[in-house]
Amino acid sequence: MKFKFVFTLLGVFFAFNMASAQDCNVTLSLFNESAKVNNFSDAYPKYKQLLENCSDSHILIYQRGEKILEGMIDEEENVERKQELVQEFIDNQMMRLEKFPNKTKKADIYADIAMIQYKNEVGSLEERLEAFEKVVEIDKDNFASPVALYAYFRIANDLNDAGERDIQFLFNKYDEVIELIETQENDKAIEAKPLIEKQEAQEELTSREARILKNSEIYLRNYTKIKGSVNSLLGSKADCDNLIPLYNKDFEEKKTDVNWLRNANERLSAKDCTEDPLFFKVSEALHQIEPSANSAYSLGQLAEAEGNRKKALEYLNEAAELATDKGRKSRIYYRIANNYNAQGSYSQARTYYRRALDNKPSLGVAYLKIAEMYAKSANDCGNSVFEKRAVYWLAADYAARAGRVDPSISSNASGAAESYKGRAPQKSDIFQEDAAGTKISFSNCWIGESVVVPNL
Missing domain, CATH: 1.25.40 (Serine Threonine Protein Phosphatase 5, Tetratricopeptide repeat)
Structure with a gap:
């Protein structure tokens, strides 16, 4: 008799829970439909009901709650009520984090x-x-x-x-x-x-x-x-006209303060305030106290300005080795790459452009530079006129990639890609060579890559 009573109680308990869960699901469904169409007057009472009785049932309560509260805040004209709704929005977000931490x-x-x-x-x-x-x-x-x-x-x-x-x-x-x-x-x-x-x-x-x-x-x-x-x-707050007087004023007092020198050096370098004597004083003082990526980079900039490319590359490579921040490493490698590019050392330049991209994959301009070098090398690669012109497809791919990872240069990148495609073999050339879908390798020159001929 006793066991029968216990089982009866368990049955009642489970039935109650099932009914409660069903009620939560029904309310949630009705709430969701109202919230989707921004029917705040209907959705809000249901939202409050769900918070009171079903707060653990589904993350949708808080996702839709966020949206309806935002909408109600935007529409509310009463300042006091608006502030109350703002607090409800904050409470909603914190409850979501508490109830569903693995999905938030x-x-x-x-x-x-x-x-x-x-x-x-x-x-x-x-x-x-x-x-x-x-x-x-x-x-x-x-x-x-x-x-x-x-x-x-x-x-x-x-x-x-x-x-x-x-x-x-x-x-x-x-x-x-x-x-x-x-x-x-x-x-x-x-x-x-x-x-x-x-x-x-x-x-x-x-x-x-x-x-x-x-x-x-x-x-x-x-x-x-x-x-x-x-x-x-x-x-203009960060222009050289403001930075140089700001740092000049404090240099004598701060010239042994590593943190101050580091900040001044980085800011002057970032804004290319490198021609003023202050930049040399700050860079030299910092490098003597604490040789770092920033100070080595700055001395590299100074060597560049003096036309000493060899010394500049030594300092810049030192800066890259010392840098721990990936963004900083990327900027240094990009500058080194530009030095090699200017000398016509394309293979070396590409190595450093790729290092820059390894550290900052969104550096689209590095892809654009590689595309330019490939285009300039077209006549030195391939075993036929068709293959030489096929290099432009590869250049176009790199230019297009530049704009996709860095939308700020998308206009220039797409223009370059179209220009390179215009110099690549056209449909009639592909048909004549019967080359559609074939792979062309440029292993006979520094490029060392391959490209698939577009299908007609």
């Missing part, structure tokens, strides 16, 4: 919170800045929202304009935000690279691969726009 990136959540505070002017400028700094502190590798990255720097710029933070603070934030953007650019370029190469080899992408490539290229275009906007905000 911390950076996305904290960036959403920072953005809602930014858009609705919640708190002081300093408090809004802290909200973005929290994203960097907690999960900077996944801080990917282009709009949020711009807002982060915009707040720093506003603080500087208001006289609440000095210019060095703004420079530091600029460096930080540009590094965050370039980290995401590199991630997307790495994602896109094998898929672009697959397309260039005339292989068909799967629907999933096509979707990944499309998203990567959209993000790359957006990062290019945001980087341009950030640079516009900084504007």
